[in-house]
Amino acid sequence: MKVFETQKIRNIALVGQAGAGKTTLCESFLFTSGAINRQGTVEEKNTVSDYNEIEQERSHSVFVTPTYVIHNDNKINILDTPGYSDYFGEVCAAQKVVETVAIVINAQNGIEVGAENSFEHAAKSDKSVVFIINKLDQEHAKFDDIVEELKSSYGNSSTVVHFPANIGVGFNSIVDVITMSMYVFSKDGKFEKKEIPDNLKSKADGFRSELIESIAETDEELMNKYFDAGDLTPDELKNGLKKAIANRQIFPILCSSGKLNSGTKLLLDFFTEFLPNPSEGKPWENIEGAEVSIDSSKQNALFVYKLFSEAHLGDMTFFKIVSGNLKTGLDLLNEQKNQSERFNQIFIVNGKKREEIESLSAGDLGATVKLKSTQINHTLHDKAFNVVFKPIDFPKPIVRVAVVPRTKGEEEKVGMGLNSICLEDQSLKLQHSQELRQMILFGLGELQLTAAKWRLEHRYKVIADFIEPRVPYRETIQKQVRGSYRHKKQSGGAGQFAEVHMMIEPWYEGVPDPKDLTIRGRDMHELDWGGKLEFVNCIVGGAIEQRFFPAILKGVMEKMQIGPLTGSYVRDIRVFIYDGKMHPVDSNEAAFKTAGMMVFKNNFVEAAPKILEPIYNVVIKVPEEFVGDVMSDLPTRRGVIQGIDSEGKYQKINARMPLAELDKYAPALRSMTQAKATYSAEFVEYQSVPPNVQQELMEAYKKSQTEE
Numbered sequence: 001m002k003v004f005e006t007q008k009i010r011n012i013a014l015v016g017q018a019g020a021g022k023t024t025l026c027e028s029f030l031f032t033s034g035a036i037n038r039q040g041t042v043e044e045k046n047t048v049s050d051y052n053e054i055e056q057e058r059s060h061s062v063f064v065t066p067t068y069v070i071h072n073d074n075k076i077n078i079l080d081t082p083g084y085s086d087y088f089g090e091v092c093a094a095q096k097v098v099e100t101v102a103i104v105i106n107a108q109n110g111i112e113v114g115a116e117n118s119f120e121h122a123a124k125s126d127k128s129v130v131f132i133i134n135k136l137d138q139e140h141a142k143f144d145d146i147v148e149e150l151k152s153s154y155g156n157s158s159t160v161v162h163f164p165a166n167i168g169v170g171f172n173s174i175v176d177v178i179t180m181s182m183y184v185f186s187k188d189g190k191f192e193k194k195e196i197p198d199n200l201k202s203k204a205d206g207f208r209s210e211l212i213e214s215i216a217e218t219d220e221e222l223m224n225k226y227f228d229a230g231d232l233t234p235d236e237l238k239n240g241l242k243k244a245i246a247n248r249q250i251f252p253i254l255c256s257s258g259k260l261n262s263g264t265k266l267l268l269d270f271f272t273e274f275l276p277n278p279s280e281g282k283p284w285e286n287i288e289g290a291e292v293s294i295d296s297s298k299q300n301a302l303f304v305y306k307l308f309s310e311a312h313l314g315d316m317t318f319f320k321i322v323s324g325n326l327k328t329g330l331d332l333l334n335e336q337k338n339q340s341e342r343f344n345q346i347f348i349v350n351g352k353k354r355e356e357i358e359s360l361s362a363g364d365l366g367a368t369v370k371l372k373s374t375q376i377n378h379t380l381h382d383k384a385f386n387v388v389f390k391p392i393d394f395p396k397p398i399v400r401v402a403v404v405p406r407t408k409g410e411e412e413k414v415g416m417g418l419n420s421i422c423l424e425d426q427s428l429k430l431q432h433s434q435e436l437r438q439m440i441l442f443g444l445g446e447l448q449l450t451a452a453k454w455r456l457e458h459r460y461k462v463i464a465d466f467i468e469p470r471v472p473y474r475e476t477i478q479k480q481v482r483g484s485y486r487h488k489k490q491s492g493g494a495g496q497f498a499e500v501h502m503m504i505e506p507w508y509e510g511v512p513d514p515k516d517l518t519i520r521g522r523d524m525h526e527l528d529w530g531g532k533l534e535f536v537n538c539i540v541g542g543a544i545e546q547r548f549f550p551a552i553l554k555g556v557m558e559k560m561q562i563g564p565l566t567g568s569y570v571r572d573i574r575v576f577i578y579d580g581k582m583h584p585v586d587s588n589e590a591a592f593k594t595a596g597m598m599v600f601k602n603n604f605v606e607a608a609p610k611i612l613e614p615i616y617n618v619v620i621k622v623p624e625e626f627v628g629d630v631m632s633d634l635p636t637r638r639g640v641i642q643g644i645d646s647e648g649k650y651q652k653i654n655a656r657m658p659l660a661e662l663d664k665y666a667p668a669l670r671s672m673t674q675a676k677a678t679y680s681a682e683f684v685e686y687q688s689v690p691p692n693v694q695q696e697l698m699e700a701y702k703k704s705q706t707e708e
């Protein structure tokens, strides 16, 4: 296999809603370019890109899959990505290493949430965007409406370059407004070039003027020329468009039917002719923000965007060569792990097929096996080239489940398997929660979590059940209470004696000090689980010696870790020790610890204790037609609506929701909106639970205590 130089490489991520036809289009690219002889289909489960068993089982893509085609002596790396928002981490990884994000739109549905989110992500990371209106052979396919929709959502930068000459079941003809010709395709991907028929001439003229105006607007010199001549020369048009795409000033609109191979060849031509090669894309940045240019003549540095472990292929590491010329046998340094890694083999990958290659140029995508400790987001470089690239911006988890091994004693095996899975998909997070006494897996949605479960079973050969996780409640108090406790034990040997008088009250920012106590010392403790404990010494006349204070604090702290109501952590309390008694012989630290703990506990239950629950800020992005349903459903989940903003044809509903309810929200929202809504959630604060919930929680805790 030939080594392609940077200028002859294009990197493209196919993104967009599930079902838009990305995987099929990818197959069509491979077929049209001759990389495969037979075009697979998603239905027959024989596409190059959806080769994983789980993808075939589910009939949708789950992982980002690298493929490539050779076209017009260029190598086009095409990353097929999954469309459901659960797998958006994969989309982020793919977008990181490409120059162009191709947003595939289902011509029947228009802009869907997968396209929306991908566009937003591409804007954030400054990537070029092209729109491909696909599946134009469907009965209810639309084109002009979607063009309008794109313009109203993303502005006039969205500009038609190819448009269908016929739409629906017989779709086979496309007009290219750059060459001003029509292309008529047959199922084998071949086409005939024809003149634009009379009835489409004025439409073509209209789109062409729009395109040329858009190009001229990006450059003053071009604008002047366009004013003078009324047109641009082919070279001006070509260079102008290329630059405008690279600079995100134009988002070209293209069209296709991947299934029928209509337009695929035109797309590939367009990619090689008009999309930025890696050195023309936005420069890469290191973590300090300094630019690193994509240049084969510089020192080696590469960035890892995917890991995948398969029984028959081993542990594969996928990367982009950002700088230099990667050759087999090289040793590169992983500074994040302080480990040298050897590239014994370099592969280029097409789905499950991999082919060894001697070297790869800057900008190309490759893979290797058997690296020791390198993970996603790591940079590997020549020892003398000190660089760490900015990491992939993975989405934050919004759902969680508790993981329980099916077989007792397999906790470690499950933990290790899930750890490996989390390393492959960094939008998953695993936490061994001491507080909840559960292994918690966090992620983006049910599909992703059940995929992890599937991988656990099939790749790591261990079965686990995913159950509803416990909620990290907190306990606190609402009023001031004073009390004392005498701890006294005199049964044989040395006795124990301690008496502690304690006042407790709620802590809040700016709480005034009590007037009747003399404050002799205070310590503010930031609690590991959030909130504060202020510990105040108000002892007069040495009733308790200073040396016993740490023991009293220890007693209080111990009780604060297992609150009396539900066994949850206690927070936001002020403790005043204002009196006590010692015994010259029997007083010791253990006795004071016990007395401290007991008086704290007794006071606590008298101080109008309450249970707090975590509240999340939830931003739900929902298509207009479902807004009513989503809004009226929120109060049934103790959700409080804070506001609504509109964003294109979406509404963003801002609401607060308790975690206990949020845990059940993902599947509910999915079924309410036909999976067309997405949301993000972020912890904001702890808030009291309603009295009936408090009652239920306390009873459940009591019951669990007697059972144990």
Ligand SMILES: Nc1nc2c(ncn2[C@@H]2O[C@H](COP(=O)(O)OP(=O)(O)O)[C@@H](O)[C@H]2O)c(=O)[nH]1
Pocket: 016, 017, 018, 019, 020, 021, 022, 023, 024, 025, 041, 042, 043, 059, 060, 061, 083, 134, 135, 136, 137, 138, 256, 257, 258, 259, 260
């Ligand atoms: N009519 C029609 N169906 C298509 C086309 N492309 C894909 N499909 C079908 O749409 C479904 C989803 O396709 P797939 O490629 O998996 O979409 P992805 O989720 O975007 O990867 C499958 O049933 C495909 O056969 C197309 O161009 N025309």
Ligand SMILES: [Mg+2]
Pocket: 022, 023, 024, 050, 060, 061, 080, 081, 082, 083
């Ligand atoms: Mg797919």
